[in-house]
Amino acid sequence: MAHKIDAEKCLGCGACSEECPVSCISEKDGKYAVNADECIDCGACEGACPVEAIAAE
Ligand code: SF4
Numbered sequence: 658m659a660h661k662i663d664a665e666k667c668l669g670c671g672a673c674s675e676e677c678p679v680s681c682i683s684e685k686d687g688k689y690a691v692n693a694d695e696c697i698d699c700g701a702c703e704g705a706c707p708v709e710a711i712a713a714e
């Protein structure tokens with residue numbers, strides 16, 4: 658299990674990246690994405706997103 662960012666909803670604010678305890682969210686071309694291999698599924702990013710673009714998959 659990992660959390661995933663919906664690129665269509667992501668505003669590129671970076672709030673999720675700042676909350677991630679294992680620094681597995683990175684920016685590319687103005688959008689943020691979760692590295693599923695490193696995500697520990699803690700859910701911290703989900704609450705930080707202002708547009709609810711992140712969910713467990
Ligand atoms: S669920 Fe936790 S570990 Fe996974 S991307 Fe979000 S903050 Fe990082």
Ligand code: SF4
Pocket residue numbers: 662666667668669670671672673674689705706707708709710711
């Ligand atoms: S907090 Fe939400 S809108 Fe902001 S970069 Fe992360 S996924 Fe995108």
